[in-house]
Amino acid sequence: MNRNIQRLAIGAVTLFGLLTITACGGPPAQIPTVPPAANSSAAVDSASSSVSSSQADTTESVALAYDPKDGSLLKADNAGLLRWRTDTGWRKVNIPQVSTLSAIVVNPDNPTTYYASGPGVGVIRSNDSGNTWQAINTGLPSLDITALAIHSFRRDTVFAWMRGKGVARTEDGGANWKQVPDRGPRDTNVHGLVFSTLPGSMNTGWLYASTPTGAYMSMDCFCGWRAAGNIPANPMIRSVAVDPQTPARVYAAGPAGLFRSDNGGLDWGEPLTGLAGKPLAVTLDPKTPQTVFAVLIDGSVWKSPDGATTWQPLKAA
C-alpha cells in the first residue's frame, strides 16, 4: 500500500508539473538564437561594448529610433542594437542570443517599451528600456522580420514586414499577431516601415515602406501600395521618418541624400544640405518633431533643430 501511495504521489507531482507547463503555455518565450551576420561591418569591442559604427552602402535594414526618456538614439542593424548618448557615444545594448537586428521601435507614450526585430528572430519586446527582452511571436507566420512600425495613436498596434510574406499586425502589444491581407508594394524588399496619420486614409492612417527602388505608401486597410513620389538620382530609400504633428512632412534617407516632402511624399525637394556624408537613417523626436536626427554611413550622429534645414554634428564626450 505504501508503494502504491508513493507511486500515486510521484505520478501526481509529475502530471501536475506537465499539466501546468502545458496549460500555461510553457516557460517564458525564448528568443531564437541567430548567428552573427557574415557581412556585419560594424566593429564591436566586446570588452568595452563600445562600437565604431561604419557601414557601407547596403540593402540591409537599418533602423533609428529616438528614446524621449533620456534623449538617446537607438540603432538596429546587422551589428545588433546600439545606443548613442552624448556621454558615451555608441554602445552596444546586449540582447542575449541576438546579434543581428533589422528594426527598433520605441513607444513614444511609454518610452520604456521597445520593440525590435531581426531575421530569424521575429519580434522581441522590452518593457524596461532594453535591459530585458522577451520574444513575442505568437501567431507570426515568419520570424524573418525586416521592418517594424508602431501605430501613432493605437500604441498596442505594431506592424511587421515579413520577408517574402508581407505585413503582420498585432493589436495587443505583441501578444498575438495576424498576417494582414496585403499584396505588398511593387518592391517587396522592404527594410523600413513607418506609420503616419496623414489624412485621406480609409482606415486609421498610412504606412510608408522604404525599399531599394524607393518609398511606397499604403493605407492601413491595405488596399494597394503606391509609389511615394520619385527621387530620380538614386531612388533607393533606407529610412523614412514622419512628423507626427504635421504628417504631410516626411523625410527619406538614402544613398542620394536626405530628402524632405511637405505633401506626404507626393513630391520631394532637392537633397537637403548640411550633412557631411550619406545618411544611413533618419528619425525625429516625436514630441518635438522639428528635432531631426540622422546617422551617416561613417556612424556620426547629426542633429537638426529646425526640420532638417540646418545640421550640426553631435560629439560624444
Added chain:
Amino acid sequence: MEIPRRSNNLATLEGCLMRRTRYRWLLVITMALTACGGQNVSPAAPTNSYPTLDPAQITQGRQVYVQRCASCHGPKAEGAPNWATPGPDGLFPAPPHDDTGHTWHHSDRVLYESIRDGMNDPLRPGSPLRMPAWGSTLSDGEIRAIISYFKSLWLAEHRQYQWEETLKDFKPTPTPPS
C-alpha cells in the same frame, strides 16, 4: 481449478484506492489549471460572428449595382482590368467588390460613406472625384442593399474579417434614417 478469490478486505481497499486515484487525478488537473492564474490556454473563439444577410436586400442590391456601378466595377463586381496596378498618377482603376478585391477590408461605415460621398485621390484633397458621390441619387436603403450584395460575394473568413473591422471602427456606422 478454482481461482482463489481475493479477500474482501483487499478488494475493498483497492476499490477505495482506485476511487481515490480518480479523485486525485481530477484534483491534480484542477490544481494545474488553477495554477495558471486564469490565463487563456487557447485562442478565444470569435464571440462576434458576422450577422446573416437578408436575401431580399441582396437581390435589391444586385439590381442597383448592375444599374449604377457595373459599368466601372464590372458586371460581376470583378473590377476593371489591371485594377491592382496603379497608373502614372499613383491611382488605381476601379477595384472589384468580390473576394479578389479589398472591399472586405473595410468597415460598414467606410463602405457606406464611400458610396454616399464618392472618392477622390486621398493624397490630393479637393481633387476631382474619381468615383461619383451617390448620396443624392441612391436612397439610404439602396446603399445598404449594395453593401449587402457585396457581402454575399465574400467567403466566410472575409465576412468575418470585415465584421471585425466594423466592430473596431473608431467612428460609428451611420444609422438608417428613422
